Amino acid sequence: MTRRDAHMEPNKRGVGKISRNRKKKLLFCYLFILPQLALFLAFTIYPIIMSYVYSFFNWNGYGSLQEFVGFANYMETIADPFFWNAFKNSFLFMFFVVLIQVPLALLIAILLNSKWLKGATFYRTIYFLPVVTTTAVIGLVMRFIFGVYKGLVNELLITAGIIDKPIDWLGSLDTAMLVIIMVGIWKTFGMKMVYWLAALQSLPKELFEAAKVDGANMWQTFRFVMLPLLLPVGSVIVLLSSVNALHVFDLVKSMTNGGPAFHTDMVDLYIYRYAFEGGGMPRAGFASAAGVVYGFAILLVSLILGLIVKKTGGKQASH
Incomplete structure (x- = not known):
């Protein structure tokens, strides 16, 4: 190993350590966001999507969607x-x-x-x-x-x-x-x-x-x-x-x-x-x-x- 390689090796290990620490921090951030994201998808995005679906049916809010009425x-x-x-x-x-x-x-x-x-x-x-x-x-x-x-x-x-x-x-x-x-x-x-x-x-x-x-x-x-x-x-x-x-x-x-x-x-x-x-x-x-x-x-x-x-x-x- 040359002297230049000897100087490069610790830097690579340092960069690898920093990258792992950053990934851990990002993982914790995503874990904290996950409950809010789940609630947002369940109570905002899903109802919006389903409202478009329901609008094409003669549906009373109970049971399955059966009578398709189009527009x-x-x-x-x-x-x-x-x-x-x-x-x-x-x-x-x-x-x-x-x-x-x-x-x-x-x-x-x-x-x-x-x-x-x-x-x-x-x-x-x-x-x-x-x-x-x-x-x-x-x-x-x-x-x-x-x-x-x-x-x-x-x-x-x-x-x-x-x-x-x-x-x-x-x-x-x-x-x-x-x-x-x-x-x-x-x-x-x-x-x-x-x-x-x-x-x-x-x-x-x-x-x-x-x-x-x-x-x-x-x-x-x-x-x-x-x-x-x-x-x-x-x-x-x-x-x-x-x-x-x-x-x-x-x-x-x-x-x-x-x-x-x-x-x-x-x-x-x-x-x-x-x-x-x-x-x-x-x-x-x-x-x-x-x-x-x-x-x-x-x-x-x-x-x-x-x-x-x-x-x-x-x-x-x-x-």
Whole structure:
């Protein structure tokens, strides 16, 4: 063995030892991931795949798949006016929730991120509490708050002299959806506020100090410094908020159950009604077809918003 080979041999042994240690670490990592991966495959991927399969059968949710109907469930879904009513309500809810919640959360986040505000941690906690509260519980509480008789809202309005008699907030066609939207905004407001706070705290302070030195006022600093920097993050927040708002079930189920006269019916509630209630025998196959149609609609919205996010991020990077 030459002197050069003698120097090379320990290095090879060292590399081999490092490689074995790395493999052991990777093995432990995969072992830790395995339970979560198994649950993800069992309760997410498998139901998604089977929902496509069920949608081609006239199946009540029990027993084996026997009656193959092809695209009949899809044709019935597309022809059902109640599905499109729920579809319209779902997108109407999403539109107003995102339109009001995202900019309002930004304003509150700017205030909570201010150095002069005392007790900011307390206010952040108050705003975030509804996020960690069970939605079904919130829905039941809101039924009492907006109740016709002895409801807190009606009592306050009557005491203040704003109204003369109680209003049926959840039973009126004019106010039911409005109340659902208001509660939906309040329920998830804290999460959007946290998103904005994280974005604000990541901005470089040097730019704001430079703007202050140049004599920029608060509006100019917000318009020409803060807003362009927040635009890419804001696009992502809009994307996440839109997709999340298109899935509203437990809030509507506990507050109005889709009423009055299906005026607050949502697609998630529509699917649940056919899959588990059905007015007699459940129609899991038909509900699966409705879910697939709605899923493709959400996918289309996600792709469009994703392209907007990509373009926004690209423009920001070019600047």
